[in-house]
Amino acid sequence: MANPETKGRPDGAVPSIELRGISKSFGPVQANKDITLRVMPGTIHGIIGENGAGKSTLMSILYGFYKADAGEIIINRKPTTIPDSQAAIAAGIGMVFQHFKLVENFSVLENVILGAEDGGLLRPSLAKARKLLGELSKEYELNVDPDALIEDIGVGMQQRVEILKALYRHADILILDEPTGVLTPSEADHLFRILNGLKDEGKTIILITHKLREIMDITDTVSVMRRGEMTATVKTSETSPEQLAELMVGRKVLLRVEKRPAQPGAKVLEVENLRVIDEKKVERLKGVSFNVQAGEILGIAGVSGNGQSELLEVLGGYQSATGTVRVNGQDIDLTGRFSDGQSRRARGIAHVPEDRQREGLIMDFTAWENTAFGYHNDPKYSKGLLMDNDALRRDTEEKMQRFDVRPPNCWQPAKSFSGGNQQKIVLAREIERNPDLLLIGQPTRGVDIGAIEFIHQQIVALRDQGKAIVLVSVELEEILSLSDRIIVMFDGQIMGERLPDQTNEQELGLLMAGMKGQAA
Amino acid sequence: MDAMPKWAEVILIPLISLILAFFLSGLVILAIGENPIRALQIMISGALGSTYGWGYTLYYATNFIFTGLAVAVAFQARLFNIGGEGQAALGGLGVALICLYIPFPHWTMALPAAILGAAIFGAFWAMIPGYLQARLGVHVVITTIMFNFIGASILNYLLVDILRPPTSMNPATARFPDATNLPSLHDVLSVVGIPFSRAAPANISFFIAILACIVIWVLIWHTRLGYQIRAFGQSESAAKYAGISPEKIIMVTMLISGGLAGMMAINNVMGEAERLVQNAVEGAGFIGIAVALMGRSHPIGVFLAAILFGFLYQGGAELSLETSIPSDLIVVIQALVILFTGALDDMVRAPLKSMFLMFRKPEATPKAPKPAE
Known part of the structure; x- marks a missing residue:
């Protein structure tokens, strides 16, 4: 609960935002427990924590989506209640969500004034906004064209529109939720320059992220959340990534992947001149060729949406394409007429899809039902005409044991497992098939640090058994530490191939942005 | 959690x-x-107070079990088949054709043939909307409800112009031969010595309906096909990943669903009317939607909900007689x-x-x- 004696500090510095004893529970789940936080104006404060640590709940309380059960919010020395987002805006809080809240077929200008129009007529508001937008853009290097349609501009610029929206509403406290998830390294650098500019103006910035490196790079102070509690608040200059990771997880974690040099064998996957044209007649893959050998991990880097997903879908058998794909020297049908996910699995291809909640798992199915998913025709799981659910459950329990899925209850629906445990269920299902080729997309997206370590070890172990692995990830760190060879995709094409020990994030970042010349 | x-x-x-x-x-x-208390008493005694009342309650319930299962199976694949009315009507046609034109020596042979005919005709009526959904993405809600009207019109035409015996003024087929008449619940239960009303329409189809519940339960939760239907119903994108063909599942599910709705005809057409009359389904296809909703698309739930709606039908009829x-x-x-x-x-x-x-x-x-x- 609140401490009256902390009100107003003798040194005169007033925190621009202060939380005292914020608690929130959803039924038996305590999402936030006695959270106390103070952030000074003109600083960047990071909040780091695993999935489900309570970061999002805390921010939702600040933005008026939830009401705290207890505690106070003090903004500029003034106790404030925030019943809804309008009140949050009035209190000077601006929020940039992970998933942008923009109207796709509106222009930048229209999006900025949406909900903040001055009167019934649009024209005066638009004129005013245009002027202000010009000033803001120049001041903070925001570089947006006010008349461009949202659907025509890139994600980096869309995010800057979100920032502009907040600034247009006179936000002094800017909260960004996982802002770099969709950005290239250079776009992220641009964002950080903008944030530093805002900080110099005296704005308060709260950055929520799970990326340790960003915290180290840009924040002044950092708070760590674990299981609904604020476990530590430290000056960034006085901490280290290792210490933060330990605070987040509650035990020591291995941040680097340990692996022996690869011993590549025969070619398992050969891809030649692969082209995909989607339903909207857009060419998603523009002639991609590469190969993968047994016992190596090929990392495919790139900003999401540059053809990697389509590549996995083609190889996984649910997207038609033209070109040639050979697995163990045998051609694979790409028209989709004679093959599907089932026949791919029969050819020794296992696939851990990028989006486990939409593709890899059926969220309402139990863990044991999910273990048969994609392999439901396996005779191992049948008994005459019926499915042998008992055998399937026994099999699931064994897999859950080996992959340390928690809780090891095969009757629990997939949706009630954490992200990391969901991924382990998928991984157990696919790896235990003993495939020749494993396709794996975003293996650690939304997965907590403790589980990341385990998943990486599994992938490397599979490689050491002589399997070929295609790894698609938007996390450069992951690509660099796991891959034996890296190709970078941009706009449906391969921009280049690098060896992980002969390249770095900057070079890969330029390739990911489509700048071949500079990177060469 | x-x-x-x-x-x-x-x-x-x-x-x-x-x-x-x-x-x-x-x-x-x-x-x-x-007085609502008295009304409830009348409903209960009318529907459940005598074997005669039970006979009607179970007769209605049998209809609703079939149409409810039809909707429930389609729900599992997240398809909304609201064409039970038309599919049951076509099922009636199938039963009528088989009973009228194939000479059966005994009902035990007529019944399996009639079940097959009812299911095939019902499935056929669901197949066209299913195909349109699977191949062209035309929503089954629209097509199945349209097919109810088309089905009703076709039956009208057939009953008035083709199937009506020349001597009759009534738009209905001739009576089915006696050998196709199904034993009533009275006949069935008297074998084991339980007295049951002779006048009530409930017949052996009730047991076929129970059997259908069991078969559907096994199908949905214990076969590969059921697994694929449920997986597709939960997530089409995941189904594609797993190599489950959406087109195939939509078609198969609609066929099963239409077949179940069609099978209702063995109860109302073969078991009760013993000829095919106009508007024989009497809204049971639509009640099936409510039954499936209330029964949570589960065979046991469908069974219980169907009994409840049977009770409401019979009790309601008594209510309007007595008050x-x-x-x-x-x-x-x-x-x-x-x-x-x-x-x-x-x-x-x-x-x-x-x-x-x-x-x-x-x-x-x-x-x-x-x-x-």
Whole structure:
């Protein structure tokens, strides 16, 4: 609960935002427990924590989506209640969500004034906004064209529109939720320059992220959340990534992947001149060729949406394409007429899809039902005409044991497992098939640090058994530490191939942005 | 992590909804100056108080089990087949053709043939909307409801112009041969010595309906096909990933669904009327939607909900006979039950959920995370 004696500090510095004893529970789940936080104006404060640590709940309380059960919010020395987002805006809080809240077929200008129009007529508001937008853009290097349609501009610029929206509403406290998830390294650098500019103006910035490196790079102070509690608040200059990771997880974690040099064998996957044209007649893959050998991990880097997903879908058998794909020297049908996910699995291809909640798992199915998913025709799981659910459950329990899925209850629906445990269920299902080729997309997206370590070890172990692995990830760190060879995709094409020990994030970042010349 | 135990989800919610619906119905009856308690007594004694009442209740329930299962199976694949009415009508045609034109020596041979005919005709009527959905993405809700009208028109034409015996003025087929007449519940139960009303229409089809519930339960939860149907219903994108063909599942599911709706005809056409009359389905196809909703698309739920609606049908009929309550009000009561158990089910679920959460809180607190180290 609140401490009256902390009100107003003798040194005169007033925190621009202060939380005292914020608690929130959803039924038996305590999402936030006695959270106390103070952030000074003109600083960047990071909040780091695993999935489900309570970061999002805390921010939702600040933005008026939830009401705290207890505690106070003090903004500029003034106790404030925030019943809804309008009140949050009035209190000077601006929020940039992970998933942008923009109207796709509106222009930048229209999006900025949406909900903040001055009167019934649009024209005066638009004129005013245009002027202000010009000033803001120049001041903070925001570089947006006010008349461009949202659907025509890139994600980096869309995010800057979100920032502009907040600034247009006179936000002094800017909260960004996982802002770099969709950005290239250079776009992220641009964002950080903008944030530093805002900080110099005296704005308060709260950055929520799970990326340790960003915290180290840009924040002044950092708070760590674990299981609904604020476990530590430290000056960034006085901490280290290792210490933060330990605070987040509650035990020591291995941040680097340990692996022996690869011993590549025969070619398992050969891809030649692969082209995909989607339903909207857009060419998603523009002639991609590469190969993968047994016992190596090929990392495919790139900003999401540059053809990697389509590549996995083609190889996984649910997207038609033209070109040639050979697995163990045998051609694979790409028209989709004679093959599907089932026949791919029969050819020794296992696939851990990028989006486990939409593709890899059926969220309402139990863990044991999910273990048969994609392999439901396996005779191992049948008994005459019926499915042998008992055998399937026994099999699931064994897999859950080996992959340390928690809780090891095969009757629990997939949706009630954490992200990391969901991924382990998928991984157990696919790896235990003993495939020749494993396709794996975003293996650690939304997965907590403790589980990341385990998943990486599994992938490397599979490689050491002589399997070929295609790894698609938007996390450069992951690509660099796991891959034996890296190709970078941009706009449906391969921009280049690098060896992980002969390249770095900057070079890969330029390739990911489509700048071949500079990177060469 | 589910807020509510399963029994609350499957039993408590429908029960509370039902009580609410009856309560509101009671108020309506009160408003027109009748005694709701007496009305309930009449309904219960009329529908369940005699083997005659039971005979009608189970007869209606049999119809609703078939149409309810039809909707429930389609729901599992997230398809909304509201064409049970038309599919059951076509099923009637199938039964009529088989009973009229194939000479059977005994009903035991006529019954399997009639089941097959009913299912094939019903499935055929669902196949066209299924194909349009699978191949062209034309929504089954639209096509199945349109096919109800087309089906009714076709039957009208056939009954008036083709199948009607030349000597008859009535738009109906001739009576089926005696050898195709199914044993009534009276006949079946007298074998084991249980006395049952001779006049009631319930017949051996009731047992076929129970069998259908069991078969569908096995199909949905214990076969590969059922697994694929449920997987597709939960997530089409995941189904594609797993190599489950959406087109195939839509087609197969619609065929099963239409076949089940068509099989209703062995009860009303073969078992009761013993000839095919106009509008033989009498809205049972639509009641099937409510039955499936209330039964949570589960065969056991469908069975229980069908019995309830059978009770409402029979009890309602008795009510309009014995009181001044107009027969329209019976429709109101049925509508209220449908409204509360089907459409407004979240209204009951949300408060119930928070109630369960409230009661769970004290026992969960000791398990909360320890204070920071």
